[in-house]
Amino acid sequence: MSIEILNQAAKAFRDGTPRPDANQVVDALLQAEKFAKQHPPQFSFDQLVGQWRLCFATGTRKLRQGGIQLKKGYYVPKLAKAQISFARDEAERIGNLAQLGALQLKFTGPARFQTKKNLLAFEFTQIQVTFGSIVLKKGAVRGGEAKEQEFEEISIAKLPFFAFFLITDDLIAARGRGGGLALWIRE
Numbered sequence: 001m002s003i004e005i006l007n008q009a010a011k012a013f014r015d016g017t018p019r020p021d022a023n024q025v026v027d028a029l030l031q032a033e034k035f036a037k038q039h040p041p042q043f044s045f046d047q048l049v050g051q052w053r054l055c056f057a058t059g060t061r062k063l064r065q066g067g068i069q070l071k072k073g074y075y076v077p078k079l080a081k082a083q084i085s086f087a088r089d090e091a092e093r094i095g096n097l098a099q100l101g102a103l104q105l106k107f108t109g110p111a112r113f114q115t116k117k118n119l120l121a122f123e124f125t126q127i128q129v130t131f132g133s134i135v136l137k138k139g140a141v142r143g144g145e146a147k148e149q150e151f152e153e154i155s156i157a158k159l160p161f162f163a164f165f166l167i168t169d170d171l172i173a174a175r176g177r178g179g180g181l182a183l184w185i186r187e
Helices: 002-015 022-038 144-153
Strands: 052-064 068-075 080-088 094-098 105-112 117-122 126-131 136-140 163-169 171-176 181-186
Touching: 002 022, 002 052, 002 105, 002 171, 002 181, 022 163, 022 171, 068 117, 105 144, 136 144, 136 163
Parallel strands: none
Antiparallel strands: 052 068, 052 080, 052 181, 080 094, 094 105, 105 117, 105 126, 117 163, 126 136, 163 171, 171 181
16 A cells, blocks of 8 residues: 555656645655565665655654654655765765756765665765856865765764665655655656
8 A cells, every 4th residue: 555655656746647645655654664674675775776856755853852753744846856866886876966947966975785774874975066067166075085985984873874665666765864754766
């Protein structure tokens, strides 16, 4: 049932067909996550390789008594492009792109996939800002090259990460370190 809702949400994002209610999508993501915890899948980094467009996400709110609470989920407006990409050259890499009109902001850096937990830890170390074909800024961020050199030594507990609980040919879903849920579709 949950995968049907997620596929329907992905299809609606692509072609504008009626989309499931945001609460249904959040429930479907939670069901898929619960299923993956009960029946741990074996994913690999190679299944992630490619470009994925964010179509649905939730935020979180910290609770006074500790822990987090999911905020209402939302479909990402098509006007604002949010994309994540995964590649392998000598090592695993991640890219995160945000685009509004001709303005584009892209972060890239090393990634490390832990198969046992389907966890992808990463660190953004490079930035590029462009307007159309004009590069406005390009360079290192957050320690740049030095951070890349020590990346393999940094504990996953100290890095941002995504815990993937669903990977198909067309969509991926994960919970971020901050507790939010996200659904991406293959570009």
